[in-house]
Amino acid sequence: MEVIRNVARMQHLAHRLRGERTRIALVPTRGHLHDGHLALVRHAMRLADVAIVSILPLAKGVPREGGEKRLSATLTHDVELLISTGVNYVFAPPLDEFCPATAATEVVVRGLTERLFSPLWPGxxxxxxxxxxALLQVTAPEILCLGQKDPQLVAVTRRLVSDLHIPCQVVTLPIVRERDGIAACRGLSAMSEQERRAAALIYKALEKAQVLFGAGERDAANLMESVREQLEPEPSIRIDYLGVVDRETLEPLATIGDSPALMAIAVTIGRARLIDNIALE
Incomplete structure (x- = not known):
């Protein structure tokens, strides 16, 4: 496994591999890898000749002072985890070089980048x-592997690839969950036992909504109310977002029709904000 920090080196390698008709798969991450990421990596390796994991620690909120240094400090741990998967390359360019503050270009996917969780993490x-x-330009993958935990990122990516005619197949994998149903994420290790028990209620509430949907309930307000009834009595849970949306357009739905829909949720427990979703189709 080679760790590549230089953009030009990664571009040259990807160009050579594509010239040799080598099938490349990319797994983009923000670092702090967990079991969900590792499942994506293993799947990518089954689909392609060469797998690349990118580690680009984009902050969801306003970065705290020294935040990028703390995120970069996890690179050693992430690389150790990836060695066990046998992945071919890790692309981890310095964030201030790959996404410089002086950059004048932004990619906005109208109707998608501003919906769903966007008010929680502006920009x-x-x-x-x-x-x-930029990653797709540099690594030139034929396959892009994403998890389904963040439905907004999946929808944005699919539309971006389609609109810009990027020759890349977007492959998604189901959410990897802990034994108690919590979606794998970076914040679990810092949770107390009480917070962990509260977090386990999220998926149970989503599952109940899915059961109601399966029984014929199509009113989004009723489905969301069933989730609130289960979560709001728990004092350590604050619901930051709860909605039923079209899976592709992320348009909020009042009534679920024939198009695939999902229920998405974001909650704060202690210092952690957790997101999750479940299909309603």
Missing amino acids: YYVRASTALT
Whole structure:
């Protein structure tokens, strides 16, 4: 496994591999890798001849002082985890070089980058779509592997690839969950036992809504109310976002029709903000 920090080196390598008709898969990450990322990496390796994991620590919120240094400090740990997967390359360019503050270009996917979770992390999905476009240019993958935990990132990516005619197949994998149903994420290790028990309620509430949907309930307000009834009595949970949306357009739905829909949620427990979703189709 080779760790590449230089953009020109990564571009040269990707160009050579594509010239040799080598099939490349990319797994983009923000670092702080967990089991969900590792599952994506293993799947990417099954789909392609060469797999690349990018580590680009984009901050979702306003970065705290020294935040990027703390994120970069996890690179050693992430690389150690990736060695066990047998992945071919790790692309981890310095963030201030790959996404410099002086950059004048942004990629906005109208109707998608400003919906769903965007009010919780202003500007994040524009930064993510811009960085992803650059990553696709540099690494030239034929396959892009994403998890389904962030449905907004998936929708933005699919539309971006389609609109810009980027020759890349977007492959998504189901959410990797802990034994108690919590979606794998970076913040779990810092949770107390009580916070962890509260977090386990999220997926249970989503599952109940899915059962109601399966029984014929199509009113989004009723489905969301069932989730609130289960989560709001828990004092450590603050619901930051809860909505039923079209899976592709992210348009909020009052009534679920024939198009694939999903229920998405973001909650704060202690110092962690967790997101999750479940299909309603």
